[in-house]
Structures are given as structure tokens and as C-alpha cells.
Amino acid sequence: MSVPSANVFEDLRRQSPVVLAPLSGITDAAFREVCRRSGCRFVYAEMTSSEALARGNDKAQGRIRGLDAPIPTVAQLLGNSPEVMAEAAEMCVEMGADAVDINLGCPARQIVRGGGGSALMREPETVAALVHAMTARISKPVSVKMRAGWDDNCRNAVDIARIAEGEGAKAITVHPRTRAQAFKGAANWEVIARVKEAVSVPVIGNGDVRTREDMLRMLESTRCDAVMVGRSALGQPWIFRKLEDPTFIDPDYETRIEVAIEHLRLLGQDKGDHRGAVEFRKHLACYLKSMPDNKFVREKMNRMDSVEEVVSVLREYAEGILARKRPMAAS
Ligand SMILES: Cc1cc2nc3c(=O)[nH]c(=O)nc-3n(C[C@H](O)[C@H](O)[C@H](O)COP(=O)(O)O)c2cc1C
Known part of the structure; x- marks a missing residue:
């Protein structure tokens, strides 16, 4: 450096x-x-x-x-x-x-x-x-x-x-x-x-x-x-x-969620668990703007008040996105 x-x-x-x-x-x-x-x-x-x-x-x-x-x-x-x-x-x-x-x-x-x-x-x-x-x-x-x-x-x-x-x-x-x-x-x-x-x-x-x-x-x-x-x-x-970087490609949705989680954890470390989670709500609304099918998170967003609670909702959301990407099993 x-x-x-x-x-x-x-x-x-x-x-x-x-x-x-x-x-x-x-x-x-x-x-x-x-x-x-x-x-x-x-x-x-x-x-x-x-x-x-x-x-x-x-x-x-x-x-x-x-x-x-x-x-x-x-x-x-x-x-x-x-x-x-x-x-x-x-x-x-x-x-x-x-x-x-x-x-x-x-x-x-x-x-x-x-x-x-x-x-x-x-x-x-x-x-x-x-x-x-x-x-x-x-x-x-x-x-x-x-x-x-x-x-x-x-x-x-x-x-x-x-x-x-x-x-x-x-x-x-x-x-x-x-x-x-x-x-x-x-x-x-x-x-x-x-x-x-x-x-x-x-x-x-x-x-x-x-x-x-x-x-x-x-x-x-x-x-x-x-x-x-x-x-x-x-x-x-x-x-x-x-x-x-003109060759940069926007991160995929799962990566965006990982960045959001990293941000949330840093906020929690800096401002404390409860305050970090509450302050993160405004950031989460911004991260979600470019993300699909986010109603599931939005509905819970203003009630989540600990870092791990937010992380688990975001992981569940990421799972949902991944599941929709997987090819459907033959019926
Ligand atoms: C929510 C918000 C907070 C801001 N806070 C500051 C600030 O603390 N100090 C400052 O000089 N400008 C502040 N600004 C102005 C921005 O630094 C910037 O000049 C303005 O948003 C225009 O740039 P942009 O079009 O890239 O957003 C703020 C703007 C917004 C939207």
C-alpha cells in the first residue's frame, strides 16, 4: 500500500x-x-x-x-x-x-x-x-x-x-x-x-x-x-x-447480498448490535432497489432489530433467489 x-x-x-x-x-x-x-x-x-x-x-x-x-x-x-x-x-x-x-x-x-x-x-x-x-x-x-x-x-x-x-x-x-x-x-x-x-x-x-x-x-x-x-x-x-473500470460487470444478486451483510456487520461492530441493525434499514432499502422479488424482505425490514436477525432474513432471501435460478426438476 x-x-x-x-x-x-x-x-x-x-x-x-x-x-x-x-x-x-x-x-x-x-x-x-x-x-x-x-x-x-x-x-x-x-x-x-x-x-x-x-x-x-x-x-x-x-x-x-x-x-x-x-x-x-x-x-x-x-x-x-x-x-x-x-x-x-x-x-x-x-x-x-x-x-x-x-x-x-x-x-x-x-x-x-x-x-x-x-x-x-x-x-x-x-x-x-x-x-x-x-x-x-x-x-x-x-x-x-x-x-x-x-x-x-x-x-x-x-x-x-x-x-x-x-x-x-x-x-x-x-x-x-x-x-x-x-x-x-x-x-x-x-x-x-x-x-x-x-x-x-x-x-x-x-x-x-x-x-x-x-x-x-x-x-x-x-x-x-x-x-x-x-x-x-x-x-x-x-x-x-x-x-x-470499463470492463467491470455488476455483481450478481448473491454477491450484492453478501456485500450488504458485510456492511451490516461493520455497522453492528461500530455502533452496537441494535443500533447497527436499525441504522442499516435505510441502507437495506437502497440495496434492495436493484434486487428482484424483495417483498419478502421489505415486509420484515422495519421489525428486524438485531444484526443476526437481518443476516438470517437476507440469507433466506439469497436462497430463494438461488432456488429460482436452478433448473426445475423434471416432473
Ligand atoms: C442524504 C444526503 C446527505 C448529505 N450530506 C452532506 C454532508 O454531510 N456534507 C456535504 O458537504 N454534502 C452533503 N450532501 C451533498 C452531497 O455530498 C453531494 O454534494 C450531493 O448529493 C450531489 O452529489 P450527487 O449527485 O453525486 O449525490 C448530502 C446529500 C445527501 C443526499
């Missing part, structure tokens, strides 16, 4: 892997590990509140577990206080993060009201102060993940990118929708191209990449250094191999 350099974003520029996006409630340590085992080479952890981390909140601490993974792993922080963000960044680095990202994109009302996430797209001076304070405090690189702007009247991704780079940010991810758009409409990749032209640090393009063709089109049309995938990884962590 190669040892990542001090600035993992330079490795990213050289190798251009497909990057797992930060997804709150999804890209915890277990999901990142499943993605790694399925071919992912660079991951972002789910956003964590800097205030909660700095207060020593248990739940927030849980969200930064597993940052010391064997592939480059970027922690992501929410917040708008330079002092608190710097302190939280230091905690992430102590936990093994290879870089710390500032969330400039979360559209949730509660977060925006507190002055964090996409509210920062309207606060260029605060962005500058955050990058400055965090860069001064930690030895690992600081990055930002932003939207196209706040709304149609404030499309300032290029300005914010330049400011962040000027204060020492070492990479910029662009999800080119405004806060007002949330997740609606198509992502406008032209914004990624404009940011790429404006800065010299690596730029990661993000938004609506579902297939290898999408990925190639984004790389070519925007010249971005790497592509980040979020929602398309749900229920198909093998997407990283699929996007990078």
Missing part, C-alpha cells in the same frame, strides 16, 4: 480516483469501509458540527470515528467560528484525518440559521477567516466544499473559491446547485469549469454522476481533477470500480 503524501489532494490530482462524497447519516466509518473494500480510493466522512465536537459531545465524537483508515480520508466540519473550527479540525487530525473540509453547502434550515453550511456562501470574509484559522492550526490540508452560490442573485462560487485558495485551501469541491435549488434540477457543470479555470489547487467536480459516461463527460467538459459521487453510491458501493 502506498503511503499518502502530506497533501493527499496532490495524490488525488495525480491519480484522479472517484471520490466518495460526504453524506450525513450515510458515510460513517462502516459505509466508508464497505466502499473501500469495493474499490473506492478516496473518501469524505459525513459532516460533523464543530461546536458539538469542541464541547466533547459523544454523538459528534462518533461521527469522526474511523478517520485513520488505510485510504485518504477527509473529515468535514460545519460551523462559522474560526476558533472553534480550528479546535475541531485539530481533533479530526488527532483521530487520523488526512485533511479537513469546511462545509459551505448544507442547505438545511437549521444549519443555515446558525450561520453554517451554505449560509457561508454569503459570507466571504468568514470563509477567509475559517480557512486561515484552520490552516494555521493543523499540519494537514484544509479544503472547502461549496455550492454554486446562495441563489440566482448570488452565484459566487468562483469568488469564494479564489478567496479560499488565497487563504491556503488545498482543494475545492463544487456541487453546482445554489442553496435555493437544494437538490432540484440538474447540476450546472459549467460552474465547475469556471472554478477550475480560476484556481490552481485541485478541483473536485460533483453532482449527478451516475454512470461512467457521466464521469468521463464531467472530467472532459470541466477539466476537474477528480469526480465525487454521492447518491449513486447508496446501495451500490461497487460503483467506484464500475466507474473506473
Whole structure:
């Protein structure tokens, strides 16, 4: 295994892997590990509140577990206080993060009201102060993940990118929708191209990449250094191999079930048997989306509350799929 350099974003520029996006409630340590085992080479952890981390909140601490993974792993922080963000960044680095990202994109009302996430797209001076304070405090690189702007009247991704780079940010991810758009409409990749032209640090393009063709089109049309995938990884962590390897064939149903079981066991180990099984329900719904005759599992899904219970239902389901594949005995 190669040892990542001090600035993992330079490795990213050289190798251009497909990057797992930060997804709150999804890209915890277990999901990142499943993605790694399925071919992912660079991951972002789910956003964590800097205030909660700095207060020593248990739940927030849980969200930064597993940052010391064997592939480059970027922690992501929410917040708008330079002092608190710097302190939280230091905690992430102590936990093994290879870089710390500032969330400039979360559209949730509660977060925006507190002055964090996409509210920062309207606060260029605060962005500058955050990058400055965090860069001064930690030895690992600081990055930002932003939207196209706040709304149609404030499309300032290029300005914010330049400011962040000027204060020492070492990479910029662009999800080119405004806060007002949330997740609606198509992502406008032209914004990624404009940011790429404006800065010299690596730029990661993000938004609506579902297939290898999408990925190639984004790389070519925007010249971005790497592509980040979020929602398309749900229920198909093998997407990283699929996007990078043109000869890759989707796993068969039994293999998908085995991947799901591996994911479930990791969640159980990390969060405890009951909580792991309950949290796995949302993932299971995603795995099942591409699977046949899954009513049997769906009906039981919301009542299963231990890891082994879920495993046994999934094994029974896999048996059913295999049995249907076997040739019928001659009558
Ligand atoms: C359930 C969910 C949770 C998300 N959580 C985060 C987060 O914690 N931090 C962040 O920067 N973006 C977050 N995002 C945005 C994604 O990282 C990504 O920018 C967006 O989904 C577009 O990429 P995609 O089309 O590949 O999904 C989240 C999106 C979803 C759907």
C-alpha cells in the first residue's frame, strides 16, 4: 500500500480516483469501509458540527470515528467560528484525518440559521477567516466544499473559491446547485469549469454522476481533477470500480447480498448490535432497489432489530433467489 503524501489532494490530482462524497447519516466509518473494500480510493466522512465536537459531545465524537483508515480520508466540519473550527479540525487530525473540509453547502434550515453550511456562501470574509484559522492550526490540508452560490442573485462560487485558495485551501469541491435549488434540477457543470479555470489547487467536480459516461463527460467538459459521487453510491458501493473500470460487470444478486451483510456487520461492530441493525434499514432499502422479488424482505425490514436477525432474513432471501435460478426438476 502506498503511503499518502502530506497533501493527499496532490495524490488525488495525480491519480484522479472517484471520490466518495460526504453524506450525513450515510458515510460513517462502516459505509466508508464497505466502499473501500469495493474499490473506492478516496473518501469524505459525513459532516460533523464543530461546536458539538469542541464541547466533547459523544454523538459528534462518533461521527469522526474511523478517520485513520488505510485510504485518504477527509473529515468535514460545519460551523462559522474560526476558533472553534480550528479546535475541531485539530481533533479530526488527532483521530487520523488526512485533511479537513469546511462545509459551505448544507442547505438545511437549521444549519443555515446558525450561520453554517451554505449560509457561508454569503459570507466571504468568514470563509477567509475559517480557512486561515484552520490552516494555521493543523499540519494537514484544509479544503472547502461549496455550492454554486446562495441563489440566482448570488452565484459566487468562483469568488469564494479564489478567496479560499488565497487563504491556503488545498482543494475545492463544487456541487453546482445554489442553496435555493437544494437538490432540484440538474447540476450546472459549467460552474465547475469556471472554478477550475480560476484556481490552481485541485478541483473536485460533483453532482449527478451516475454512470461512467457521466464521469468521463464531467472530467472532459470541466477539466476537474477528480469526480465525487454521492447518491449513486447508496446501495451500490461497487460503483467506484464500475466507474473506473470499463470492463467491470455488476455483481450478481448473491454477491450484492453478501456485500450488504458485510456492511451490516461493520455497522453492528461500530455502533452496537441494535443500533447497527436499525441504522442499516435505510441502507437495506437502497440495496434492495436493484434486487428482484424483495417483498419478502421489505415486509420484515422495519421489525428486524438485531444484526443476526437481518443476516438470517437476507440469507433466506439469497436462497430463494438461488432456488429460482436452478433448473426445475423434471416432473
Ligand atoms: C442524504 C444526503 C446527505 C448529505 N450530506 C452532506 C454532508 O454531510 N456534507 C456535504 O458537504 N454534502 C452533503 N450532501 C451533498 C452531497 O455530498 C453531494 O454534494 C450531493 O448529493 C450531489 O452529489 P450527487 O449527485 O453525486 O449525490 C448530502 C446529500 C445527501 C443526499
